Amino acid sequence: MNNVNEVLENARQFIYHNARLLDRMRFEYFFGQGTKESVLAVLRAYQNVDGGFGNALEPDIRCPHSQPVPTEVALTILDEIDGYNREIVSGIARFMESATVEETGGIPRSFCSVNDYPHAPWWTTERDDAASMNPTGRMIGFLLKQDAVPFISHETWFRKTEQFVWERIEKVDTSDFHDVTQCITFLENHRDRERAGAYLAKVDEWLSHPGTIELDPHAQGYVHKVLDWAPSRDSYAGRFIGEADLERHLTALLQDQSEDGGWPISWPAVSSACELEWRGFITVERLKTLRSYGRL
Numbered sequence: 001m002n003n004v005n006e007v008l009e010n011a012r013q014f015i016y017h018n019a020r021l022l023d024r025m026r027f028e029y030f031f032g033q034g035t036k037e038s039v040l041a042v043l044r045a046y047q048n049v050d051g052g053f054g055n056a057l058e059p060d061i062r063c064p065h066s067q068p069v070p071t072e073v074a075l076t077i078l079d080e081i082d083g084y085n086r087e088i089v090s091g092i093a094r095f096m097e098s099a100t101v102e103e104t105g106g107i108p109r110s111f112c113s114v115n116d117y118p119h120a121p122w123w124t125t126e127r128d129d130a131a132s133m134n135p136t137g138r139m140i141g142f143l144l145k146q147d148a149v150p151f152i153s154h155e156t157w158f159r160k161t162e163q164f165v166w167e168r169i170e171k172v173d174t175s176d177f178h179d180v181t182q183c184i185t186f187l188e189n190h191r192d193r194e195r196a197g198a199y200l201a202k203v204d205e206w207l208s209h210p211g212t213i214e215l216d217p218h219a220q221g222y223v224h225k226v227l228d229w230a231p232s233r234d235s236y237a238g239r240f241i242g243e244a245d246l247e248r249h250l251t252a253l254l255q256d257q258s259e260d261g262g263w264p265i266s267w268p269a270v271s272s273a274c275e276l277e278w279r280g281f282i283t284v285e286r287l288k289t290l291r292s293y294g295r296l
Contacts, residue, residue, distance in 0.1 A: 004296055007257060011283055014261030019280025026284045029081055036083040043077055044088065046070070050098065051091030059277040060120035060270055065113045066095055072135035075142040084146045093148065096139060097157045105164035106131025107139060118270050133168045137182030140165055145189040169199055174206040177224040184236050207240045215245050217252035227253060231285065232292040250293055253286060
C-alpha cells in the first residue's frame, strides 16, 4: 500500500467502518472538509460536569468518571486542531484544581475509581493522593501554550503544580518515554525561556544517549522509535534524528498499514471495542505523521 491515494482511501474506509465518531471528525478535519467545531462538538460529550474527561476518551480506561490521563488527551486534541475553547479549558482547569494533591502540588496519574471498570492492567491504581509527572507536565504545558492561566479562577493550585513539575524534572526517569515527553511539552511552552532552556539542555543529553530513541524500525518490545519521538516535522526530538533513519521509519510506517486500511496497535487491548477505538485514533495519527513528512 505505497500509492498515496490508496493509503489515504484505504485508511478512510477503515475509519468509516470502525472508528468512533471523534476520530471520524478528526479525520475529516485533517483530510476532508471537517471543521474545528465538529471535533469540539464530539469532544464535549466526553467531558463530565466536574470539568474533567472520562468515558473512555483514553480507550484503555473505560471508567466514565473524570480521570487525569483522559483529560490530558482532551488537551492534546484541542492542541492538534488549534482549537482553544474557553468553556472546555475552564472546565479542565476546574477539574485539575480539584485533583491537585494539596501537600505537593501535581496531579495523580489516575484515581482508584478506574479499578471499578474495565481497564488495562497498567492503570490499576492503589491510591489517589500521589502526584505524578505523567500527566501533570503536559497538562500544565498545554495550559501555558493556550495562554489559559488568566482564565483560571484560582491560580494558587496552578503555581503550586507548576513548581511541582520544575522539581520533578530533577528526578525524572530519563529512560521513561512518557516522563521525558511530559518534560518537553512543559519546557517548550513555559514563559521563563532562560530557566526552560537550562532544563532543555538536560533533555538534549537524555535524547542524545544511545538507545533512548530506538533506531531500528522493526525493534520489538517496549521501545519508542523515531516516529514516536518525532511524529511531526516540528517535533522537538527531531533534531536528534538523521534523515536516513527518518526515511527508514517512514517507509516502515507505510508498510505497517494493515490490509483493512488501518494501523495496528502493539499492546493488548482491553476488549475488541477498545482495540478498534485505539486503531481509529492511531490511524489518524499515522496519517498526520505521513503528511507532516511529505509522504501524503
